[in-house]
Amino acid sequence: MNPLTSALWERRPQHGLRIVDAHAHAGPYSLFFIPEAGPAGMVRVMDRCGVAHAVLSSHLAIQLDAAAGNAATAAVVDHAPDRFTGYLTVNPWQDPVGEIEKWGDDPRFGGIKLHPDLHIYPLTGPRYAPVWEFAQRTGCPVLTHTYDGSAYNDLPMVEETATRYPDAVILAGHAGATPLGFDTAIEVAQRHSGVVLEVCGSYNTGADLARMVREVGPRQVVFGSDFPFIDLRMSLGRVVFSDLSDDARAAVLGGTMTDLLQWRDRTRQARSSQVIAP
């Protein structure tokens, strides 16, 4: 029994690890009813389990309107700035350059979110070029939806993007989403160190997760839940019970994502060392 399962069995929040949810949303969604989809309910669930932080994009942003949705994401971050960081949603049909210019320097946003399946536009398409150029230049991580067999965000398209932009950090959301997708996602991550597998979804198991960590290492696998689309505790439970070393579990649950979110600090440090260099 690890300290997390001990806390679970005692029905108390865990406080031993900094847990960061790398894949979250906020707000209602048209296709189904979500109880308590706003930030207050989300923070309550995080507190119940002992999740420190979540990186999120509003459902409005991914489903309908990037401009209004990014403002909604910023408002959620404002609700609890110490608990949330935003993903800037870029919809290739809704002024990608303008959205990056508007929000790219806003500290409320720590990453970029793409959803090619919802926006019916291929991950490798030219309308996404401003995103990848920004990510390549800054180190800002980009979370993209992936799904095995998709015409818009299958794993070979992640690989093509990683080849074109080798310095970009690409979080492969759902890690391919299906058992077959997990296999392909692992192979892509093994060939590209900038590809990080994010593990939420309906078909993942703790065994799949442990295999990902064995095959690509704990620095290329991150916990995400997709809440409040899906309850946070589904994905969290898989990681809590999975067969990982303590160090690997700490990296997957939060260590790696915490590091990835420090890209602005790294950019600042790089600039400052250039200034003082003789």
Add this chain to the structure above:
Amino acid sequence: MSSRGHVLIDADAMLGRHPARDVGAGTVAEALAGMDRFGISEALVGHMLSWLHDPRTGNRALLELVADQPRLHPCWVMLPDTCGEMGTPAEFVTAALEGGVRAVRAYPVDHGYDLAGVDAAPVLDTVAEAGLPLLLDAAQTTWPQVEAISAARPHLTIVVGGLGYRVLRQAAGVLARTENVHLGLANLSSHCGLEWLVERFGEKRLVFGTGAPTRDPAEAVTRLLWSELGDGAVAAIGAGNLRSLLREKARVA
């Protein structure tokens, strides 16, 4: 109570291999080891053979596998009697009760029949008369079908599992209009959905289940124990409700 402090009885588990998922050999030993890993004391189990090959063969094989396993309780798979595959409904139910079967599961989509139609009615009537709960996976039926068979048989206990995160609008309506429909925890994954359902319909309408081995039991265990529900509700959902349903039905039988 287990050493971990909470009794969990899994109403949604399966033995046997799966043709399209890496779930191991599905042996009794593996099932018990998995239950121990997640602190699950007992399980109502079906057999993949009954689902994905031949219900008659699978049902018989299941009884042999769990014959000396006090932690594993058999759940058979029903079919309509239109082709006489399981004998008459009375013969099917009599054999089930004699074998110690505790519940019946139906796969109308995968087995090609209409759960709410006239073909399945005789066996459903007989299952209801015998007091055996009917377990369903949401993907195998529709909510109108669930409501129809519930309304036609008010004494039939129905547990619908495998809900996912997209069903609350439909499930809530059926729960509001029925008293004998319950929801299983396997993949009950709406954000705060468990708490919302308990607040709205009461804890007695929920039954713990994992969907093992195709689903990771970690999901249901974590969902329940890290829920915002009180310990009493967790105890009822974790074990008490299923025990009551099985006891009540046994008394009826």
